[in-house]
Structures are given as structure tokens and as C-alpha cells.
Amino acid sequence: MDYLDKLESRTIFIIREAYHEFKNIAMLWSIGKDSTSLLWMVRKAFFGKIPFPIMHIDTSYKIPEIYSFRDKYAKEWGLNLIISRNEEAIKNGVSPDKGRFECCNALKTEALKQAIKKYKFKALLLGIRRDEHGIRAKERYFSPRNQDFLWDYKNQPPELWDQFKSGSDDNSHIRVHPLLHWTELDIWKYVQRENIPITNLYFAKNGKRYRSLGCLPCCSLIESNASNVKEVVEELKTTRIAERSGRAQDKERAYMMQKLRSLGYM
Amino acid sequence: MEKENMNLVIAGHVDHGKSTLIGRLLFDTNSLPDGRIEELKKTCKELGHDLEFAFIMDSLQEEVEQGITIDTTQTFFKTPKRNYTIIDAPGHKEFVKNMITGASQAETAILIIDVNEGVKEQTKRHAYILSMLGINQLIVILNKMDIVDYDEKRFNEVKNIILNFLDNLKIKPLYVIPIVAKDGDNVAKPSDKMKWYSGKTLLQGLDSFQVAGSLTNRSLRMPVQDIYEINDKPILVGCIESGKLKPDDEVIILPSNKAVKIKSIESFLADKKEAEAGESIGITLNQLIPVKKGDIICKKNDLAVVANRFSANIFWMSKNKINVNEKIILKLATQKTECVIEEIKQKINSSSLKLLEEHAKELREMEIGRVIIKTLKPIVIEKFNDIPGLGRFVLMQNSEICAGGIII
Incomplete structure (x- = not known):
């Protein structure tokens, strides 16, 4: 096994663990290189028959190519694609001009909250990596969020030896991060090796x-x-x-x- | 040829210089993106202090403000020999479970000690945790040599104390190196202020570590992770812990002891004829038998142990104490069962390693127990040194990990 094989194997293990533990899950697909690579490994983990939906949080401000790419591969790979938008905020004209923080919060975070509520997801697979940003370096593979979506990073459950936090007792959901151990360069090398459409x-x-x-x-x-x-x-x-x-x-x-x-x- | 990667944890008491050392390593190996320094300068200015190396790691608002690391962090640097992922483990007693989370992902370690303060409570506890996790490639560095005027005598005093302590844990560090993390002495470059030290620099020391070997040549152990019905056939999926397998191999499913043959290795978009330790795969069997998550696939005539009672060392890390005979969940590889701690033969302080009590009735946060565990269902185990993945386990309460354990 080479280095990329090891990274891939660990990611597939985590994807399968999340599905076994929570069943009612979804994967967030931003159509970027990371979540597209994650989607590639999700397809491998389930031999091409993904047993859960793939969700795109659409802010309506995405670059046009993203929409056409999404629709093309959703069809080609037979995905159960859910598109979630915070329609009310979009209608009310929320935009970056009126504040980036408020815009991200309304069109991404709120849209995600609405979708979780609607579909009652217990866990979400996300393609974040530790090397992306200082704060993401502190994430766990299985990271609980409470009902208000808050992340209590100071009091995170321990993880060791591929044993993770399991089903939660309250109504929170778990963020699962199967790509946490990949770097940006690893992802591109994998895209190159696997010939993943990007x-x-x-x-x-x-x-x-x-x-x-x-x-x-x-x-x-x-x-x-x-x-x-x-x-x-x-x-x-x-x-x-x-x-x-x-x-x-x-x-x-x-x-x-x-x-x-x-x-x-x- | 791809360069290899090594996961390295930096452990030690709070304020002994972990974050500063990491900042120094990133700086000296030219591993910091340009934007990072700018971002930090801006942040430090807003908070009204000067740029310090330590803040490169401590990226959370609270951590920069308080000047201590709370959670484990990972960052990356490279030498001509290999790529390193550094795991910064918080040195505060309160955050020991974060330290374990970080350290459990490492194969090598640096233990950092402030040479002026000497060996402290978390220095020893972290050393114990490294030994429990089976991390035996270790470098000890004595930091802040500038504060003791680069004194060789003080260096040797502290060196002897830590070597004696590590000896109790059966750990022998590869090197003990005097450094000044903030100035870079003996980190990437030899120090001209400590001519009495002629050994390796820290980077030379790290590059002499060996990458962990593969377990492919050991006995086959494949913990079943799940069973999928794909195109009307059941596929057993899981990650091979050790050994290898191929179609037509005669295998035994433990603990049920059923004998079957492997029919095929299933993979998507590829054709696979053989699979080895570390691979997450899918297989089909030549007959339909009941298999479930937690079953362990072994080769015929080369079986793991099936038991419902075993001896272990456990490290308790939850704020809630545990009593003898209290029900708790055990997870070992993909196996999960209810269990009880039947007996706590010895209770030990995880920093001083002193015996606190024999035949104890309960374990509290950060205590080590030499225990007998009794499981409700039979489970498949190994000695930790033979097949690590089947020789270690966690105990869980309310779906959170509250102890790690090693089978002895």
C-alpha cells in the first residue's frame, strides 16, 4: 500500500463506520475538489450504490460552472441529490454586501439547519481537512453539534484507535469528517491518480x-x-x-x- | 517515488515550550504559508502583543488570548527525508483527553521539558500515556537552555531524572537533546552556545526514526465492519488489521467458529486479486452463513483467542468515576459488548506511577487500573504486542469514550 492508499483506506473505514452507526445520514457536496474526492470514496465504500442522499447547500451565489458540473455528475453517478436553499433569506435579499458574516450564516448555516430539521439527519459527512485552516486542525473525525448547532470545542469527546463517539442521546447531530487527515496536495495527487472529474x-x-x-x-x-x-x-x-x-x-x-x-x- | 509521512506528537508539561517549538520547526523548515505570518501579525496586533512563534499553533481566539493550548492541533512540515504531521498535545491537566486523542494518532513522539523547571506532573503523565499507546520511538528535548546559561551540569541532572523515570515505563529515548526553541539552538542547526553537546540536532534525530512496519506478515485478522447487500449478494466489508487474504483462502469466522472459503474480493472500479493489512475492502464467501459486525475473520489453523474475561491496564479519563461491577460498553476493533470491571487489582497514579490502593472499588479521572474485565458476550482478543488492533479497547459511557485499555 502506498501513502494515498492508506489515506483512502482510512477514509473509507470512517465513511462505513458513520453509515453503520447513524444510518440516517447525508453527505454535503459543495462540488469543490475536496467534497468531490470524498464523494468518489463514498462511491467506492458502497460499491457505487450510495445508500444515502448527497446534499448541496445552494446559496444562489455559486459560480455558474458549479451548477452545471453538479447536475451532470449527479445524473452520471446516479446520486440521490438534495438541493437545500434558505429561500426566505434569498427572497429577502441577503447578500455579501450587507455583511459577509450574516450572509454565510443565513445562506449556509441556516440552510443546513433547515435541511437537517426537514430530513431528520443524524449525521453529516463533510469534506473538511485539518490543514485548511487553523481552526479545522482542532476537529475530530466524529464531532458532535448540539441542537443549536454549537460546537463545544473545549470539551470534545476523546477519539482513539479508530473508536469514535457513537449515537447521541439528545437531538444534536454528528459531523463526520472522513478527509480530516488529508492535505490539499494529497487531494490533488489523488484526483490525478484516480482521474476524478473536477x-x-x-x-x-x-x-x-x-x-x-x-x-x-x-x-x-x-x-x-x-x-x-x-x-x-x-x-x-x-x-x-x-x-x-x-x-x-x-x-x-x-x-x-x-x-x-x-x-x-x- | 512518494516521500513517506510520519505522525509525530509533541508532549510535555504546560508552558514547557511545545507551541514555540512547533512554530520554530515550521519556520526553520520553511513550511509556513506567506499568508499565515501576516494573519498572525494582524491578530497579535489586535490583541496588543508581539508576534510569538507559539501563536502559529494556537489559532483559536481563546487560546491566543490565554496563551495555552486547549485542544490537539495538527500541522505539517517536511525535511528532505520525509513529510511530518506534528500533533500538538495540550500540556494542561484539564485537557488530558485531548492529549490522548492527539497522541493516539502518532507513531513517534517528542517529550519536551523545561530544563529550568525540570520534570513535572504532566511530563510524567504524558510519558505514561505514550507508553500505554505503544509509542516507543521517542526523543526527549530539554528546552530553555538559555535560562540556565547553557549549563551542561543542569542538563545532565534533568536528563538523569527523566531517563530513570522512563526506565520504569520500559521506554528508552533515542536521544536527549539540549535546545532553545525560541532561538532555534539544536533544532534545525547545531548551537554555537553549547559546544559541549556534539550529538544530533532535533531534525537529524527525527529523520533517524523508522516508519512503522506493515502487519502484512502477521496472522490474518479482519474485523467485519458491516454487511452490505449489493446486487443481491452479501458483501462483508472491513479493514484488514493484519495479514493478507485472497480468493479460495480457507477462513474461520470468530467467535462462532464457522469454517468457510473466501469467494471474491469486491472492489468498485477495480479488479482485486489479493488484499493486505491496512486495506478497507469487501469480500464475499462461498456459502451464506450468518455474519455480523464485530466478527473476526482468521485463517484456518491460525486463530485469535476467544474470551469473556481478561486482564488489562486501563486509563480512566472521564470526570465520572467507575465502580467495580458497574455496567459499561466495551469496543475493541469493530466488536462491541457490555462488560464490567470485575476486579481492580491495583489503582495507580498516572503521573507518579505510585500504587494508590490494592483491590480498589472504584477508579477516578486520570487513574490507572490493573483490572480484570468480564464481558457479557465472548470477544476475540490478542496480546497488544502481537496484533495491536485486537489488543486495545475503549470503554464507553453515554456514547463517549471514558477509558483506553491494553490487554496484558
Whole structure:
């Protein structure tokens, strides 16, 4: 087994553990490289027949290519796709101009809360990685959220030897993070090896590309000439720029990411 | 050729310099993204203090403000030899379960000690936890040598104390290195202030560690994780703990002792003829027999032990105490059963390692118990040193882990 095989095997183990423990689960698919890789491994874990829905939290501000990519592969891979939007907030005109924190909170966190309530999900699979952002380095593989979605990071249950927190007693849900141990470079090497379809927003056109994908107004392009997976892998081997440097919500004020996350942001 | 990866935990008493050391390692190996330093400078300015290496790790608002690490954190650096994932384990007594969570993912460790303060309560407790987790590749570093004027005598005093203590735990560190994390002495570069030390720098020491070997050449043990019905056939899924398997192998399902043959290895988008330790796979059998989560697949004539009573060392980490004969859930690999601690033969302080009581009636937070465990259902076990994955277990109350244990 090589290094990527080991990462993949652990991820598949965690996916299967989550499904066995909670049954009523869903995977959050943002259509980005991480959750698309996670989806690839979810397909492997269940031999192509995923026994739970794949959910896209749609803020309505996503980059157009994301929607077409989503619809194409949802069909091709036979996904049970749920699209969740906070319609009321969208109708009321919530937008980044009126405050990024409020916008993320209403269109992502609230939309997710509504979906969990509607479908009564016990656990959600998310494609976050520890190396993405300082605060994500503190996550557990199985991370409980209480009814108000709050994350009590100071008092997290211990995890050891592939034993995780199991079903919860109250009405909270568990966030499951099967990609926690992957790095950005690992993901791209895996995308390359497995030939996973990835939206072309990540590849350079006219000297610019997206390195991290979010909503159109809050996501900026980075300078890059990497126009395919192989070139992205090469670029990442030498880069000294942080992955989420193009993500406005991380930077607007110190700790915004922490605040968002403790309120239930993905 | 892919470079190998090694998970490294940095353990030690609070304030002995873990976070500073990590900041230094990232800085000296050029592993910090440009944006990170800017972000930190800004944050530190807002909080009204100077940029310190320690804050590179402590990214949560509360942790920067309080200046202590609360939860385990991971970060990454590389040397020409390999890539490292550093796990920062909080040194505060209150956060010991976070420390265990981090350390259990490591295969190697650094134990950091403030040479001025010497060996403290969490230094010893962390050393015990490393030994319990079976992490035997260890480097001890004595930090803050500048405070003791780079004094060789003080270095040797503390070195002897910690070596004696580690000897009780049957741990022999590869190196004991004098360093100054904040200035970088003996971290990536040799120190010109401690000419009396001619040994390895910390980075040289780390690069001399060996990556854990594979368990492929040991006996086959595959804990069944689940059974899926795919296209009308049952597929047993799980991660192979040790050994290897292929179609036509004659196997025994424990604890029921049923003999069957492996029919196929199932994989999606690939054709697999053989599978080995560490792989998460699916298999089908040549006959339909009842199999459930927690069953262990072994090769014929090479079976694991089936028991409902065994001896173990457990480390209790919940705020709620546990009484003898109180019902509790045991999880070992994919097995799960109700059990009781039938007897606490000895109760031990996890820092001083002193015997607190023989034939105790209860265990409290951070106490070690040498115990006899009795399970409701028979379970499949091994000695920890033979097949680690079947020789360690957790005890759970209210769906949370409250103890880790090693079968002896």
C-alpha cells in the first residue's frame, strides 16, 4: 500500500463506520475538489450504490460552472441529490454586501439547519481537512453539534484507535469528517491518480485560477499558470500561499472563521 | 517515488515550550504559508502583543488570548527525508483527553521539558500515556537552555531524572537533546552556545526514526465492519488489521467458529486479486452463513483467542468515576459488548506511577487500573504486542469514550 492508499483506506473505514452507526445520514457536496474526492470514496465504500442522499447547500451565489458540473455528475453517478436553499433569506435579499458574516450564516448555516430539521439527519459527512485552516486542525473525525448547532470545542469527546463517539442521546447531530487527515496536495495527487472529474474553475485561464471555491462574490482568483491537474500538483509542491487566501470570509476580521464555525458553519 | 509521512506528537508539561517549538520547526523548515505570518501579525496586533512563534499553533481566539493550548492541533512540515504531521498535545491537566486523542494518532513522539523547571506532573503523565499507546520511538528535548546559561551540569541532572523515570515505563529515548526553541539552538542547526553537546540536532534525530512496519506478515485478522447487500449478494466489508487474504483462502469466522472459503474480493472500479493489512475492502464467501459486525475473520489453523474475561491496564479519563461491577460498553476493533470491571487489582497514579490502593472499588479521572474485565458476550482478543488492533479497547459511557485499555 502506498501513502494515498492508506489515506483512502482510512477514509473509507470512517465513511462505513458513520453509515453503520447513524444510518440516517447525508453527505454535503459543495462540488469543490475536496467534497468531490470524498464523494468518489463514498462511491467506492458502497460499491457505487450510495445508500444515502448527497446534499448541496445552494446559496444562489455559486459560480455558474458549479451548477452545471453538479447536475451532470449527479445524473452520471446516479446520486440521490438534495438541493437545500434558505429561500426566505434569498427572497429577502441577503447578500455579501450587507455583511459577509450574516450572509454565510443565513445562506449556509441556516440552510443546513433547515435541511437537517426537514430530513431528520443524524449525521453529516463533510469534506473538511485539518490543514485548511487553523481552526479545522482542532476537529475530530466524529464531532458532535448540539441542537443549536454549537460546537463545544473545549470539551470534545476523546477519539482513539479508530473508536469514535457513537449515537447521541439528545437531538444534536454528528459531523463526520472522513478527509480530516488529508492535505490539499494529497487531494490533488489523488484526483490525478484516480482521474476524478473536477470542475475546470480550478484550472488557470489567462494566468488566473480558483484555488478554493465558494460563492462568486466572496471568492477571488489567484495568479497561476496551472492549467491541468498535473500542473496544479506541481504548483502546490512549491507554493507558499495559504489555500484559503482567496476566501473573503476567513479574512474579513480576525476569528470570523472561528465564529462562523462555532455557530455551525461548514 | 512518494516521500513517506510520519505522525509525530509533541508532549510535555504546560508552558514547557511545545507551541514555540512547533512554530520554530515550521519556520526553520520553511513550511509556513506567506499568508499565515501576516494573519498572525494582524491578530497579535489586535490583541496588543508581539508576534510569538507559539501563536502559529494556537489559532483559536481563546487560546491566543490565554496563551495555552486547549485542544490537539495538527500541522505539517517536511525535511528532505520525509513529510511530518506534528500533533500538538495540550500540556494542561484539564485537557488530558485531548492529549490522548492527539497522541493516539502518532507513531513517534517528542517529550519536551523545561530544563529550568525540570520534570513535572504532566511530563510524567504524558510519558505514561505514550507508553500505554505503544509509542516507543521517542526523543526527549530539554528546552530553555538559555535560562540556565547553557549549563551542561543542569542538563545532565534533568536528563538523569527523566531517563530513570522512563526506565520504569520500559521506554528508552533515542536521544536527549539540549535546545532553545525560541532561538532555534539544536533544532534545525547545531548551537554555537553549547559546544559541549556534539550529538544530533532535533531534525537529524527525527529523520533517524523508522516508519512503522506493515502487519502484512502477521496472522490474518479482519474485523467485519458491516454487511452490505449489493446486487443481491452479501458483501462483508472491513479493514484488514493484519495479514493478507485472497480468493479460495480457507477462513474461520470468530467467535462462532464457522469454517468457510473466501469467494471474491469486491472492489468498485477495480479488479482485486489479493488484499493486505491496512486495506478497507469487501469480500464475499462461498456459502451464506450468518455474519455480523464485530466478527473476526482468521485463517484456518491460525486463530485469535476467544474470551469473556481478561486482564488489562486501563486509563480512566472521564470526570465520572467507575465502580467495580458497574455496567459499561466495551469496543475493541469493530466488536462491541457490555462488560464490567470485575476486579481492580491495583489503582495507580498516572503521573507518579505510585500504587494508590490494592483491590480498589472504584477508579477516578486520570487513574490507572490493573483490572480484570468480564464481558457479557465472548470477544476475540490478542496480546497488544502481537496484533495491536485486537489488543486495545475503549470503554464507553453515554456514547463517549471514558477509558483506553491494553490487554496484558
